[in-house]
Amino acid sequence: MGGERLPFANGVFTVVTCLDVLEHVADPGEVVREIGRVLAPGGLFLFDTINRTWLSRAVMIWGLERVLRIVPRGAHDWHAFVTPAEMTGYLGAAGLTPVGRMAGLMLGSRRRDGSFQNRLTRDPSCTYLGVARR
Template structure:
């Protein structure tokens, strides 16, 4: 399992403060695992055959939740994140649990991979946090093989999303760390389609939504698929 080393950088990324506890059952980040079964129920329709042996890159991998989810499906997984601390946590957990996942430190706007390196790129709960979503999406297109698939979710910039993704989870239910999201960085579907078109992608299928309905006793989130795109929405595109 390899980890690409980049020049030292100050790790002031918001989520990096949770690196040491990322994989603890009591971690503030643990509820994020709840999204993957619902995300991939939607994503699966855009993947030809199975995920087995597909070359998959997870952009903004954090401490590795989605990378390990994909590894369990038999994919050849790489993950990249701007936080050295999170990459260290992800690498350590994969090693401790015997998973062959390649992690690298880097930004989505400058992916350290050759052209056409991957069959699939996933990018979940990330685009609303990056400095330049358009540049990140262009880089994702570059590293995808021709005909490869980009699978993503992000958050719409609406009054409802301010309530459902900031006020309610961060300030009322306290299930998301305060400051995790900035409403001004949310991306409307119209903006997202424009980014995809500028990068050379062809959108696939119909966008879908996910709604957080609360939290279960075990700490996992109650999530419902929905056609409502006013908050968290998912999409796919082909390179």
């Protein structure tokens, strides 16, 4: 079972999150439609994904997979990354309305434990997040 076929009745959730998922599924539009199906009227969909740009390719694939080796090599396929325009289309097709503007998420400084401190930006050219309402 995957995100394309959720085992829940229509309209049963007030919040659904989908973080670091859409760039790993065969049909992100279908996953978003399925999320729309299980959201109750007025429910919120919180998401993040990776934009399909040269910057995301450099950071997410070259930097994190090949240079820093933080992410397993081959974990990301640049062609599967989702542009904000595509995401807006998926939301509309699912009956979801964006709330506010999508925000960019950039890798910040590296912490002592090896993790990264991320920061929000207005630039969605690498990764971005957003909220939509049913």
